[in-house]
Amino acid sequence: MIRKILTAALPLLVLLAIPFFLRPKQEAGAKSSGPADKLVIISAHNESIRHEYEQAFRKFYREKTGREIELDFRSPGGSSDIVKYIADRFEAEFRREFESDPANGEWNDEIAGRFAEPGVENDPDAPAEVKKARRLFLNSNVGIGIDLMAGGGTFDMQRHAKRGFAVDGGAQKRHPEYFKPEIIPQSFGGDELYDKQGRYYGVVLSTFGICYNKDRVAELKDPTPPKRWADLGEPRFFNTISLADPSKSGSANKCFEVLIQQCMADSGSPEKGWEEGLNTIKRIFGNARNLTDSAGKIPRDVAAGNAAAGMAIDTYGFTEKEWNELQFDGKPHFFYVAPEGGTAVSADPVQMLRGAPHREAAELFIDFLLSPEGQKLHAFKVGAPGGPEKHALRRPPIRRDLYKPEYRKYRSDPDYNPYESGASFVYRPELTGPYYSLLRILIRCIALDPQPELQRAWKAIIDAGGPEKVPQAMAAFNRLPFPYSEIAAENAKLHGSAVEVAALCRKWSDSARENYLEAERLALEGK
Incomplete structure (x- = not known):
């Protein structure tokens, strides 16, 4: 009787076991216990870039911390839509912070319109309440639940930096060797490739x-x-x-x-x-x-x-x-x-937003993008050492050392060097x-x-x-x-x-x- 029951149940047991046999093998050194860490990124990047970022950074993060990481990409539209979304969210969240303390006074339209205005705190004609709100915002850790903005061009990120929406990502302090002129120059062709105060970093050209x-x-x-x-x-x-x-x-x-x-x-x-x-x-x-x-x-x-x-x-x-x-x-x-x-030639950057809820992970992601490993991911062919898993991203790296002859055979576009192709035109x-x-x-x-x-x-x-x-x-x-x-x-x-x-x-x-x-x-x- 027992043999008959086992025989009848065998197909069901096999079906239940299939998912366990087919699941990916855990990489050596990986810790599977506990919930994964999280990183929230707002970006207009396409699915191919998001996929390669997630796969490569999960490995990088695991090696650095011994923990797992989950990347939560938010994409409310194109870069212009993202900029508007960020501004609206910071206004809403700062208002919440402002009104939580009665000593700040009443929120009004002028504060809403000028708390993120660059330099208003030093404008002799600006109302005292506006200056106070601006100082309060710049000294706060008000956030919008998003760690990083990735992609979109230097103009919008410069504007975020001036408005106070972006903060120093700290990469220059952690990796000063990356920012030598022969590796990542501060500017090229009239355009800044990274902010001297660390509020955005060019990742690709x-x-x-x-x-x-x-x-x-x-x-x-x-x-x-x-x-x-x-x-x-x-x-x-x-x-x-x-x-x-x-x-x-x-x-x-x-x-x-x-x-x-x-x-x-x-x-x-x-x-x-x-x-x-x-x-x-x-x-x-x-x-x-x-x-x-x-x-x-x-x-x-x-x-x-x-x-x-x-x-x-x-x-x-x-x-x-x-x-x-x-x-x-x-x-x-x-x-x-x-x-x-x-x-x-212009840079496509990444920047850390004020009040980033997962600061450690955000810093590591910036480090990853600027590291040789992250740069190879952007430029190398699928299957090349350090290259992408499924999609050749074909994004010219910001690091000049990735254009050296020894990497030529690995790059998806070996004859293309923006540091040379853009030299005939100087952006003013x-x-x-x-x-x-x-x-x-x-x-x-x-x-x-x-x-x-x-x-x-x-x-x-x-x-x-x-x-x-x-x-x-x-x-x-x-x-x-x-x-x-x-x-x-x-x-x-x-x-x-x-x-x-x-x-x-x-x-x-x-x-x-x-x-x-x-x-x-x-x-x-x-x-």
Whole structure:
């Protein structure tokens, strides 16, 4: 009877045992008892990067601490959405802290609007209650339940640092050897690669270029592949360009800023370069076939043939090209090129947020990203010693020593060195850096909000024979809300009340729309 019962129960016992036999083996030295430590990261990084980060850092963390770690990635949208989320959360949490002590007085709109304003504590015209709130915030450990922000560009992280949302991650103190000029320089090509006070650290380098689909370009009247930013604004590319919304994608906005800076460098005049750059951007938007909320989607659209060309970050361009080569047996239809005339090199950083709830783990994660192990993860091929597990990230490392000849055979892109490719173009932060947010808003107002009118005007100009055939129409199309000489004054207006800012944006959009309607009418009249 017992034998019959055991025989009948055997299949069930086998099924119950399968999960235990199939579970991964515990690595030597790992401790399985107790709950895992936690690290919360807000980031717009894609799934491939998040996967490789988690797998490699868990091993690194286990070796350093003997404990397990769980990475909790939060992704409320693109980098612009993340920046807004962080600001909103800090306002809510600081208000909670402020109102918990009656001695602080009553919370009001002015405190809400200015507690994170850089330098307000030293402004002689600022109310005493605002200065007090600012000092209270900077001396607090108010947090938003998030340890780190990863990715998004130096502009937003510089702004977080100035506002007090970011704090010193301490890597310079723990690893001064990393920050020698021959390893990680403090600045390159006019852009800071890490904050001297440790409030953000560049992890990888990024450059911006052009991606195109060979088959779609071959269908054009002129099948020459695009080589310069201005090529994307040529009439032959009408209704074939894929773009990202700069008001949602910080990477897209940076790309447009680089385009304007290159026009300034080529023309030798910031005033003329500002005009040429913005009008090039308008023509590119006139050629837009589709708009996305993320710069990472553009290469996929182009590779799929949904667009002929677009702007791309190097890592997305190289990754898509590799995938395209696999699909087409080594004969890709998708290509990524650095624009002629050079492109700016910028850092993609990580920063620790104020009140990080898991400080030790956050510090170790920063150390990991800047270490040789973390840098190899970004640059090496799958399967190479120290390389990624499943996905080649193809992200150029910030560390110069990873470009040494001995690592060449391991790197996914052995011939690519941003420290060399970006040397022909020097980014001048004083020209456009202070107006980065203005640029995002301005492009939305003159190219996105009135895009139907913009595209109709641009098509009418093309149908009339091109800009040279209808100079009056083109002059109307090229009008701008203000010249570069007035940019500081216009930027100051964006720091007014919400009602004032909305009125300014409406003024810019309405004037652009009127210009496009006039340009369309003149083009139809052959003028």
